[in-house]
Amino acid sequence: MRGVIAQTRSYERSTQLLMANQFTINFGFYMLMPYLASHLSGTLGLAGWLVGLVLGIRNFSQQGMFLVGGTLADRLGYKPLIVAGCVLRTLGFATLGLVDSVPALLAASAATGLAGALFNPAVRAYLVADAGPRRIEAFALFNIYYQAGILLGPMVGMLLTGIDFRVTCLVSAGIFTLLSIVQIRALPARRGNDAKDSHGGRQESVLAQWRSIVANPSFLLFSTAMIGFYVMQFQVYLALPLEVRRLGGQGAFGTAAVALLFAVSGLSTILGQTRITAWCKTRMAPGQALTLGLLTMGAAFVPLLAATAIPVPDGGVGRWLLAAVPPTLAAWLLAIGTMIAYPFEMDTIVRLCRDRLVATHYGLYNTICGIGITLGNLLTGGALDAARAAGIAAIPWAALLAVGVACGAALYGLHRSGRLATPAAAVPPEPAATSS
Numbered sequence: 564m565r566g567v568i569a570q571t572r573s574y575e576r577s578t579q580l581l582m583a584n585q586f587t588i589n590f591g592f593y594m595l596m597p598y599l600a601s602h603l604s605g606t607l608g609l610a611g612w613l614v615g616l617v618l619g620i621r622n623f624s625q626q627g628m629f630l631v632g633g634t635l636a637d638r639l640g641y642k643p644l645i646v647a648g649c650v651l652r653t654l655g656f657a658t659l660g661l662v663d664s665v666p667a668l669l670a671a672s673a674a675t676g677l678a679g680a681l682f683n684p685a686v687r688a689y690l691v692a693d694a695g696p697r698r699i700e701a702f703a704l705f706n707i708y709y710q711a712g713i714l715l716g717p718m719v720g721m722l723l724t725g726i727d728f729r730v731t732c733l734v735s736a737g738i739f740t741l742l743s744i745v746q747i748r749a750l751p752a753r754r755g756n757d758a759k760d761s762h763g764g765r766q767e768s769v770l771a772q773w774r775s776i777v778a779n780p781s782f783l784l785f786s787t788a789m790i791g792f793y794v795m796q797f798q799v800y801l802a803l804p805l806e807v808r809r810l811g812g813q814g815a816f817g818t819a820a821v822a823l824l825f826a827v828s829g830l831s832t833i834l835g836q837t838r839i840t841a842w843c844k845t846r847m848a849p850g851q852a853l854t855l856g857l858l859t860m861g862a863a864f865v866p867l868l869a870a871t872a873i874p875v876p877d878g879g880v881g882r883w884l885l886a887a888v889p890p891t892l893a894a895w896l897l898a899i900g901t902m903i904a905y906p907f908e909m910d911t912i913v914r915l916c917r918d919r920l921v922a923t924h925y926g927l928y929n930t931i932c933g934i935g936i937t938l939g940n941l942l943t944g945g946a947l948d949a950a951r952a953a954g955i956a957a958i959p960w961a962a963l964l965a966v967g968v969a970c971g972a973a974l975y976g977l978h979r980s981g982r983l984a985t986p987a988a989a990v991p992p993e994p995a996a997t998s999s
Contacts, residue, residue, distance in 0.1 A: 567707055570700070570837060577751050578693045578701060581686060582708045584645070584742060584750075588652075588682070589712025591738040594720035595656060595731050602728040607663050617665075617672045624676030626933030632677075633684035633926020634769055640754045641689040641922065646746050648682030651675075653739040660732025683929065688922035689753050691913050698913065702906040703840035707833050714829030755921050772920055776927055781982040782915045786928050788977060789853075789908060790935030791970030794943070795860045795963060796901055797936055799828055802943055802959055803890045806867065810875065811886030820887040824894040831898040839902045849907040849914075850978025854971050856904025861967015863896035868960040914985045939966075 571579055603614045636644040655674035662668060694701035723731040767775075776782065804821045811817040843852040870889040876882040916924040946959035977983050 567704065567833070567837065571704055574697070574701065574704075575693055576749075577753070578690065580746070580750055581690050581693070582704060584746065585686060585705060586708040586712045587738060587742050588649070589709055590716040590719075591652075591656070591712075591735040591742075593713050593716030594723070594738075595659070595735045597717050598720055598724045598728060598731065599659065602724075603668070606728060609665070613665060617668050620669050621672040621676040622933075622937070624673040625679040626676075626930055626937070628677055628680035629684060629926040629929040629933065630773075630923065631926070632680040632682075633688070633920075633922040633924070633929075634772065635681070636685035636688060636922035636926075637755055637772075637920050638766070638769075640752055641685040641692070642746070642750050642752050644685035644922075645682045645689070645750065646743055648678040648680075648685070649739050649743040649746065651681065652678035653736050653743060656732050656739065657736035660729040660736070680926075684922040684925040687909065687925050688755055691909075691918070691921050692753050692755055699844060699906045699910045700837070700840065702909040703836050703902075706902070706905050707836050710829045710832040710836075714825065714833070717825070755918075772923060773927075776916070776920065776924060779915065779986070781977070781986060782912070782924065782928075783931075784977060784982060785911060785915060785974075786931040787935075788970050788973040789928075790932055790939065791966045792857055792860065792901075792904060792908070793932045793936050794939030795857075795863070795967055796897060797940060798943065798963065799824055799894050799897060801940055802947065802963070803894055805947060807886055807890050809886075810882060816883060817886070820883075820890070823887065823891055827891055828894045828898045831895055832902055835899070836902045839899070840906050843903055843907070848978065849911055850974060850983040852907045853904050853911065853983075854975040854978065856900045856902075856907075857967055857971035857974055858900075859903060859967075860897050860900030861964050861971060863893040863900065864960040864963045864967070866892045866896075868957055868964060871956040871960065911983055915983070917985060 571582055600614055600618060603609045603617060604611065609617075632644060632648075651674050655671045655678060658667060658671035658674070662671065690701055690705060691698050720731050720735075723734055803824055807820045807824070808817050811820050843855070847855070866889040870885060873885060875885060912924055912928055913921055943959060943963070946962050950956050950958040974983075
């Protein structure tokens, strides 16, 4: 941990603040969100479909507005969008704890999602602008702070929710209030390389900027190939806990085993991210690191696939081991794959956009991957249902292994074809010669 702190201090103060901001953002978010469904269904007594609607509105407003948030960040500067996102999340979280009407809950949920769409692309683009040639190492550090917030937030949230969920909401809102004030006072203004046309340096229209991004096939292919990265990563929250509960039950053991999944994932990142990034950077090209990361994540489902060949014990230590060990090993391998790929993923986006409209590219990238996550989770849920109905437990794990292999192969193909390299800048045509 001392090495992480020392490496953080080697960057500018604005970069250090971005790291602290991301930890705090995730800490406040994950303090509240894991317990929101229980509050809605239990304390407020909402029907299951209404709970799903409230949670779905948050995800839809965030994923659907990423492109807009990124575009605004490129046009207005990164700091205003970061601050606006934190202020909006303050209002959203406070409202979730103070209201009980469905329209107000939907509005608050939409506000929390929109907040993420505003500050996420801006934070990453700001980090690119600040870190310069050290952006791969900066994103490795960024992921440590990111995961530390995910790890610690639910623990504090569990204690506060034990008192009252409203207390959790207000504490989280207070954290975002302080974060907003700190950023207003201490975060320097920063802008990216805004697109200019060739006539007097005027800024391109939004539609022209979006058309230029959509016309970049390498970026679109890369974004599509990376959907599998996020689908597999998300299984720490979906398929792995369901598998633990299926075998370990809903009691204290199942709860502890699920908590172990998150602890292994978060602690592995905190302890190993910078070492893994340094090792990969000195030994392989970014495209090779991305391929290795995706294949490692696909391999994470091999222990679960192998475990389906073992007869399930009726109870005792054998059943507990079968419920805990393969999912925990899978969570660890998913964390390793993420550590390998994530810094190079963020760097590749910057290279493919030639350091132009960085926040807008991050916004569209997040939207594409967000849509992929939604579809991937629907398919994963269907595979889990099919496995139960057919009595073939291997179905979801074989499918997820195939996702890892297919996406890893796609990234390797993009790397070998040169599509992950920085595109050559367009050369304007020379003016036609005129006769004298």
